Amino acid sequence: MLYIITFVALTIILLGYIKIAKTLNIVDRPNSRSSHHYIAVRGGGIIFPIAAVLWQLLYGQMALWIIVALLLIAVISFIDDIILLNPSIRMLIHIVATTILLWQIQIFDLPWYSVFLIYILTLGWINAFNFMDGINGITGIYGLVSLSTFLWMNQSIHFFSSELLITLIISTLIFLFFNFRLRAKTFAGDVGSVSLAFLLAWGLISLILVTDRVEYILFFAVYGIDSAVTILLRLARRENIFKAHRTHLYQFLSNEYKWSHTKVALIYGLIQLTINITVILSITNNWMNFFVLLFSIIGLSAAYLVIRYKIQKAINWKYSY
Numbered sequence: 584m585l586y587i588i589t590f591v592a593l594t595i596i597l598l599g600y601i602k603i604a605k606t607l608n609i610v611d612r613p614n615s616r617s618s619h620h621y622i623a624v625r626g627g628g629i630i631f632p633i634a635a636v637l638w639q640l641l642y643g644q645m646a647l648w649i650i651v652a653l654l655l656i657a658v659i660s661f662i663d664d665i666i667l668l669n670p671s672i673r674m675l676i677h678i679v680a681t682t683i684l685l686w687q688i689q690i691f692d693l694p695w696y697s698v699f700l701i702y703i704l705t706l707g708w709i710n711a712f713n714f715m716d717g718i719n720g721i722t723g724i725y726g727l728v729s730l731s732t733f734l735w736m737n738q739s740i741h742f743f744s745s746e747l748l749i750t751l752i753i754s755t756l757i758f759l760f761f762n763f764r765l766r767a768k769t770f771a772g773d774v775g776s777v778s779l780a781f782l783l784a785w786g787l788i789s790l791i792l793v794t795d796r797v798e799y800i801l802f803f804a805v806y807g808i809d810s811a812v813t814i815l816l817r818l819a820r821r822e823n824i825f826k827a828h829r830t831h832l833y834q835f836l837s838n839e840y841k842w843s844h845t846k847v848a849l850i851y852g853l854i855q856l857t858i859n860i861t862v863i864l865s866i867t868n869n870w871m872n873f874f875v876l877l878f879s880i881i882g883l884s885a886a887y888l889v890i891r892y893k894i895q896k897a898i899n900w901k902y903s904y
Contacts, residue, residue, distance in 0.1 A: 585641055590753050592637065597630045597757055601769055609665060611770050623767050626664045627758060628722070628775010632657035634754035635782060638747045646744075649785065652683035656709075656781055660773035674706075677777075681705050684785055688792065705784050708803065711810035712780030713773060717829075718837050720763035720848035722771045725806060726779050727755045728852045732802060732859045733786045742793040743786050751782060763845060798876045801862045805855040808880075808887050809833065832891050839898040858883075 604610065604624040611625040632653050639650050659676040662668060681702060685691065690701055716722045734748040758775070761768040771779070783803070790799050800807075813831050817824050829838055836847045865871035 586749060586753065589634070589637060589641070589750055590757070593630055593634055593754050593757050596633055597627060597761065597769075600624075600629055601627065601761070604769075611772075621766060624769040626661060626772035626774050627761060627769030628771030628778065629657070629661065630754045630758050631726075631751065631775055631782065632778040634750050635747065635778075638744070638750040642744070642746050644744055644747070646687070648683055649687050652680040652687075653778060653781055655683075656680040657774050657778045660777040664772040664774055677706055677709060680781065681709075684781070685788075688785070688789060690788070690792075701788065705788070707810075708784050708807070709777055709780040711806055712783070713776045714810055714813075715806050715831065715833070716771050716776035717831065717834055718847060719765070719767045719770075719844035720759065721833060721844070721851055722776050722779065723755050723759040723762055724848045724852035725855060726783065727752065727759070728856045728859065729783050729786070729802060730755060732856075732863075733790065736790060736863070740790070740794060742789045748786070751779075755779075763848070765843060765845065796866060796871075797873070798862060798866060798871045801876065801879060802855075802859050804858050804880070804883055805851055808884050812884060812887060812891070832887070832894070835891070835894050835898065840894060
């Protein structure tokens with residue numbers, strides 16, 4: 584019954600937000616770096632942090648400080664959606680929110696070098712997830728794959744709140760109804776992508792801590808490899824990596840290769856789902872260890888580079904600005 588209430592409440596909230604956003608002109612206007620050619624409401628991803636708050640209120644879970652951290656990162660991201668903030672302010676809030684998260688899940692009990700590495704990876708993940716939010720459906724589909732994987736894992740390895748996972752899945756499905764289409768009604772905005780990335784980081788870190796299996800980091804392999812390789816290639820070209828661009832693989836597929844946004848989003852989601860299933864089976868059957876993880880990352884990265892090279896060659900793409 585509570586899930587029905589959650590579904591109805593979140594649907595009404597998102598519909599209300601879309602109406603208010605149109606009135607206040609909180610919209611995304613396409614520019615030369617956009618993958619869209621029409622105006623749509625920005626910030627529809629506000630449904631994700633609202634879903635987490637609703638979970639806290641309905642189920643009274645002991646995660647108040649993490650929800651506070653989520654709201655901090657959501658509010659600053661929403662402000663950034665409306666007015667362009669100084670990147671240093673945004674990063675400061677990201678660090679504060681990440682610190683609260685790691686404090687609450689007792690990461691600071693680990694050796695300092697582990698804490699430092701988790702800090703870097705978490706902050707990198709949040710920003711990478713935000714960079715990947717450029718076409719219809721990709722954030723929602725990827726989030727749905729990750730949350731569903733966590734929910735499946737949680738049945739046998741209790742590392743997270745199933746109620747929160749289901750609530751977030753409901754919010755993702757509602758968001759996808761308005762976003763996963765050729766002409767989206769709303770985009771996630773920074774508030775949506777950053778908030779969802781934060782929540783997914785919470786889930787993955789919790790899973791790794793409970794199982795002591797770092798191999799589960801492959802659950803984020805598709806986004807991680809696309810973002811990391813793209814950043815390295817841009818640095819090699821001496822680009823400003825904080826400047827908007829259209830050089831992710833998914834952007835080549837959508838903009839130059841002319842595949843529909845929904846098709847590209849589904850492909851990314853299905854590839855990650857396949858990796859997730861493979862990782863779960865490998866760990867269950869004791870095929871996975873650190874060296875297999877290392878070779879898996881190298882192999883996936885190599886496959887990504889080959890595909891990227893072939894696509895860029897096919898579209899005769901050259902760096903031009």
